[in-house]
Amino acid sequence: MTYKHLNTQELTFIYHFWKQGTKAYLAARALRRSAETIYRVYRFLNQGKTIVQYQEHYHHQKTKCGRKSITLPKDERKYIQKQVSTLAGHQIPSLVVTSIILAVVCEPYIGYRMFKRGEFDVRQLPMKGRRHPNGYVETRGRGRTGQLGRNIDERYNDYPNYRNEFGHLEADTVQGSKHHGAVMTLVERLSKVEIILNIHHRTAECVNTHFDQWLAKIPRHLFKSITFDNGKEFAEWREIANKYDISIYFAEVGAPNQRGLNENNNGIIRRDGLKKGMDFRSLPDELIQ
Structure with a gap:
């Protein structure tokens, strides 16, 4: 049974009952409280103390509760x-x-x-x-974009052994100062290999152009799937998926933890060279390498 503590209004009533000389058991009956609860307050008042002091004493004792x-x-x-x-x-x-x-x-x-x-x-x-706890979903900025393509849940059905096999990428973009320029980051889940593409601008056209050029140098079907976030720069994903026969999935909106390896690596990139104060529009390829 949960014990309900006396509130300020009840303490005021108890004080008036005590002042008028009302028996404690009658006050308890009127307030529908245990008689011992009322007796405890009465005994405190009988010591010459006030109801305010009783409240202060109660709050002090309450701080001692708990683990x-x-x-x-x-x-x-x-x-x-x-x-x-x-x-x-x-x-x-x-x-x-x-x-x-x-x-x-x-x-x-x-x-x-x-x-x-x-x-x-x-x-x-x-x-x-x-x-953040497991399963955390970010609410900041939520609703400004929707799901661009196949949900990440479908990846578990299509590739039940994806955690233990090579060929599954996570991808994102990292922007420069004041949204000037960007680079595209990809990380392979099993080997943890990081690839950075110097795309210069965070647009769907630039992403597809540089991504297409990179994939053209890679043996076909080396990579089985790519998981993006729902940024507008990945809106033209179908062109890449159809041309190279790669399964493309999207994490849920506001859930970067579903691409945790990629997000963590982006943080390392920020610390190791591509600072937030840099303009990414004219980054030399040598620096990216």
């Missing part, structure tokens, strides 16, 4: 912070928690809570301690 925060010994905390600093820029907090905190015999969920409470300095890590 206490779990903390690690000082030497283990020092070890974790040292490893986090060492791996800065190379691993995300999820991997840090799994590989390091488990090494000191700590449950993963405890580690995530410690990161969330700010017990470790994770500002130098790529995600800065932020972590």
Whole structure:
């Protein structure tokens, strides 16, 4: 049975009942409350204290409720912070928690809570301690574009073993400063090989032109599928799919986690050279290579 705490209005009524000398059991009957609940307030008032002090006392006691925060010994905390600093820029907090905190015999969920409470300095890590739950769908900007083609769910049906076989690409574009210029990124899921195409402009025409030129140099059917996001630059995907006989799928709108490998690699590209302040319209091919 769930216990319902006294609200401000009920406490006011109790105070007036006490002031008028009404018996506690009668006040309990009027408020449809347990007699012991009313007696507890009466005893507090009989000590010469006010109803406001009772509320303050109640809120103070309530802060002591709930599970206490779990903390690690000082030497283990020092070890974790040292490893986090060492791996800065190379691993995300999820991997840090799994590989390091488990090494000191700590449950993963405890580690995530410690990161969330700010017990470790994770500002130098790529995600800065932020972590979305599995299945997270982004709501920012949602509704401005729709599903461009076949849903990613169909990939699981067409290629049930896609996680363990070569030939499945994830693709996206990375823009320059103030949306000036872009590069196209592709990553093969099994080998983790990253390909960057210097497309100069983030338009469907530029994407198809440079993508077509690249695929023409690749043995036919080397790649089985490509998974895009729903950006308008991929709107003419059917031309590529028909010409090279490649299955093309699209992640759900607002769900970049469905192309997590590609998104993570884009972040590495940003840190390793293609900064947000750069203009991508006139990038030399040598720099991209």
